[in-house]
Amino acid sequence: MRRAQIVGTGMAVPEKVLSNADLEKIVDTTDEWILARTGIRERRMAAEDEALSDFAIPAARRALEMAGVPGTEVQLVICATVTGDMTFPATAAAIQHAIGAPRATAFDLGAACTGFIYGLEIADQMIRGGSIDTAVVVGGEMLTKFVDWTDRRTCVLFGDGAGAVVLRATEEDRGVLAVSTYSDGSLGDLIYRPGGGSRHPAPDPSSNGLNFIQMRGNETFKIAVRSLAEVSDEVLTGCGLRHRDVDWFIPHQANRRIIDAVGKRLEVPEGRTYVNIERYGNTSAASIPIALDELVRSGQVASGNHLLFSAFGSGLTWGAGVVRW
Numbered sequence: 001m002r003r004a005q006i007v008g009t010g011m012a013v014p015e016k017v018l019s020n021a022d023l024e025k026i027v028d029t030t031d032e033w034i035l036a037r038t039g040i041r042e043r044r045m046a047a048e049d050e051a052l053s054d055f056a057i058p059a060a061r062r063a064l065e066m067a068g069v070p071g072t073e074v075q076l077v078i079c080a081t082v083t084g085d086m087t088f089p090a091t092a093a094a095i096q097h098a099i100g101a102p103r104a105t106a107f108d109l110g111a112a113c114t115g116f117i118y119g120l121e122i123a124d125q126m127i128r129g130g131s132i133d134t135a136v137v138v139g140g141e142m143l144t145k146f147v148d149w150t151d152r153r154t155c156v157l158f159g160d161g162a163g164a165v166v167l168r169a170t171e172e173d174r175g176v177l178a179v180s181t182y183s184d185g186s187l188g189d190l191i192y193r194p195g196g197g198s199r200h201p202a203p204d205p206s207s208n209g210l211n212f213i214q215m216r217g218n219e220t221f222k223i224a225v226r227s228l229a230e231v232s233d234e235v236l237t238g239c240g241l242r243h244r245d246v247d248w249f250i251p252h253q254a255n256r257r258i259i260d261a262v263g264k265r266l267e268v269p270e271g272r273t274y275v276n277i278e279r280y281g282n283t284s285a286a287s288i289p290i291a292l293d294e295l296v297r298s299g300q301v302a303s304g305n306h307l308l309f310s311a312f313g314s315g316l317t318w319g320a321g322v323v324r325w
């Protein structure tokens with residue numbers, strides 16, 4: 001049976017670290033509140049002259065290097081992001097050019113924090129269907145460029161970075177086993193950024209809030225826990241696995257309390273949930289591929305392990321995937 005196997009992972013984050021203590025100096029917050037309510041200690045922040053491709057390209061290159069796959073063999077590049085370098089062309093096209101993937105299909109995918117799982121589903125389907133053999137899926141975000149630094153409810157949450165995977169066709173009994181994705185646009189006003197699109201083009205960030213992320217965090221929290229647990233359960237059942245078969249639960253890193261609540265509902269075995277939110281904050285579409293890369297490079301993922309990914313974000317969108325390593 002033809003499947004899509006993850007054969008390489010990579011990540012790249014900005015050098016600048018913004019700690020909770022740094023935030024205490026610019027907004028009415030405390031390290032104690034941020035840590036207790038979110039689990040975040042620090043996050044990475046891109047410099048003024050840095051953009052998504054500055055991190056997405058090295059992340060993709062590192063993933064290709066680990067895979068031992070030359071860029072020339074890549075036929076599909078997906079960049080899951082809502083904060084690409086420009087509105088167009090797609091940041092995926094810049095990645096395609098930089099990795100030397102001649103004429104690969106390349107597009108950006110806007111499913112916010114769930115973008116990596118959406119990208120995984122599309123690449124998996126194209127590989128399974130036989131139209132391509134090799135894909136690069138990047139999840140990357142520069143959200144600190146779009147937060148209101150006077151709004152303590154949002155500015156403490158987000159961080160910048162990119163993660164990537166290389167997927168290849170395999171006939172072995174491993175790879176992506178199941179992916180499910182969903183959306184509910186009736187809840188689009190829970191997390192959004194109004195400016196920069198055709199409704200409010202080129203807003204002036206100094207004169208209004210259109211350029212900034214708006215979020216009703218508390219309402220989002222409750223829906224996130226329920227949706228993540230449901231969709232995770234669905235993908236596990238879909239490939240005949242039980243909760244205790246999960247070797248690593250790699251959730252989107254939005255809030256430590258959400259991760260713990262979902263892990264508890266899913267009865268993920270103790271110590272098998274990967275959490276790095278304390279170091280990166282919420283990097284949206286980047287959080288799962290960054291976490292995966294850290295886990296893989298630290299040697300903690302063994303052949304045959306079952307990995308469960310799940311994410312939730314603006315749209316609303318949500319989804320989950322299961323991979324046999």
Ligand code: UT7
Nearest residue numbers: 029030033037113152153156217218220221224254255313
């Ligand atoms: O990744 C995409 C999906 N996004 C999410 O999943 C986010 C989900 N939501 C969350 O993670 C949490 O709801 C937040 C971390 C955003 C907020 O935590 P919360 O426990 O839901 O707090 P809250 O919004 O109910 O606010 C409680 C209090 C409020 O004060 P009052 O009105 O009770 O006096 C806030 O003003 O905490 C206050 N507060 C803060 N205090 C200090 C909110 N932000 C801060 C802050 N520092 N940074």
